[in-house]
Amino acid sequence: MKSRQLLAAVHRPEDFPTLSDPVVAFAGRSNVGKSSLLNRLIGADAARVSKTPGRTHGIYLYRTQEGWIAADLPGFGFAKVSRGDRQAWATLASGFFETRTPALTAALIDPRIGPSDLDLDFRDYLRDLGLPSVSIATKADRLKAVERARATRALEKDFGPLLWISARTGEGIEELKKTIRRRVVDRKSR
Ligand code: GDP
Numbered sequence: 001m002k003s004r005q006l007l008a009a010v011h012r013p014e015d016f017p018t019l020s021d022p023v024v025a026f027a028g029r030s031n032v033g034k035s036s037l038l039n040r041l042i043g044a045d046a047a048r049v050s051k052t053p054g055r056t057h058g059i060y061l062y063r064t065q066e067g068w069i070a071a072d073l074p075g076f077g078f079a080k081v082s083r084g085d086r087q088a089w090a091t092l093a094s095g096f097f098e099t100r101t102p103a104l105t106a107a108l109i110d111p112r113i114g115p116s117d118l119d120l121d122f123r124d125y126l127r128d129l130g131l132p133s134v135s136i137a138t139k140a141d142r143l144k145a146v147e148r149a150r151a152t153r154a155l156e157k158d159f160g161p162l163l164w165i166s167a168r169t170g171e172g173i174e175e176l177k178k179t180i181r182r183r184v185v186d187r188k189s190r
Contacts, residue, residue, distance in 0.1 A: 005043075005063045005064075006060060007019075007062060007063050009059075010058055010061065011092070012092070013092060013095025014095075016095070016099075016100055017061070019061070021063070022067075022104075022185070022187075023061070023070075023071050023100065024069070024104045024106060025097070025104070025106065026070060026071065026072055026106045026108065027093075027107060027122065028076070028108030028110075029110065029118055030076070031075065031110075032108045032109065033110070034075060034108055035072075036167035036168075037108065037136075037165060037167045038062075041176065041177070042064050057074050057088055057092070058092075059072065059073055059074070060072040066180070066185060067185045068184050068185055071102060073096070074089055076093075097131060103183070103187070104133065105126055105131055105132070105133040106136050106176070107133050107134070107136065108136050109155060110137075111138070111140070111148070111151040111155060111162075111164075112142065112151070114155070115154070115155060120158060123135075123158070123159060134163060134176075134179055134183075135162050136162070136164075136165050136172075137151065137155060137164050138167070139165075139168075140165055140171050140172065141166040141171065148164070163176060163179065
């Protein structure tokens with residue numbers, strides 16, 4: 001999929017378009033590997049737009065060919081932004097989660113960093129809203145088997161079953177597509 005399938009770049013909650021297909025949200029700390037994952041999952045240029053300086057704080061909606069829409073949320077936890085920017089992020093993100101109700105949220109976690117407070121807060125936020133999520137450990141190729149086993153034990157305590165993904169090797173990508181199909185697309189037609 002190319003960036004021309006960008007449906008909308010949303011910078012204010014009131015600008016969300018009405019969508020007929022279910023939305024899958026992708027969120028995580030800055031640098032977690034979200035852009036790389038989206039590129040692998042839905043196509044080459046898709047996630048580059050959100051990295052363009054000055055455009056980082058929007059929510060980018062992409063139509064996929066599989067009957068769902070990807071919402072690329074700005075990474076949270078970046079140290080350099082001002083308080084005003086953080087507030088703008090919170091307003092936009094809460095407007096999205098609380099009124100647009102994504103059918104599924106992919107909560108991306110960096111397994112080498114472990115469960116950060118931001119990741120745990122985000123998990124609690126989704127739980128409080130009753131929003132379904134899938135926990136994803138990114139950059140799987142960077143961990144040796146023994147490190148992965150250790151990280152799995154530690155993270156699954158906090159986040160439940162993890163799906164391991166590598167944007168580099170493609171590991172887990174098909175499984176994520178299947179999960180989305182099963183939990184989002186198939187459900188739509190019931
Ligand atoms: P974002 O800020 O969450 O969008 O993160 P990016 O996708 O830009 O990735 C942050 C850094 O992690 C970049 O240097 C990527 O090359 C690297 N990265 C992302 N995914 C992977 C992966 O699956 N494997 C490895 N080894 N590196 C990755």
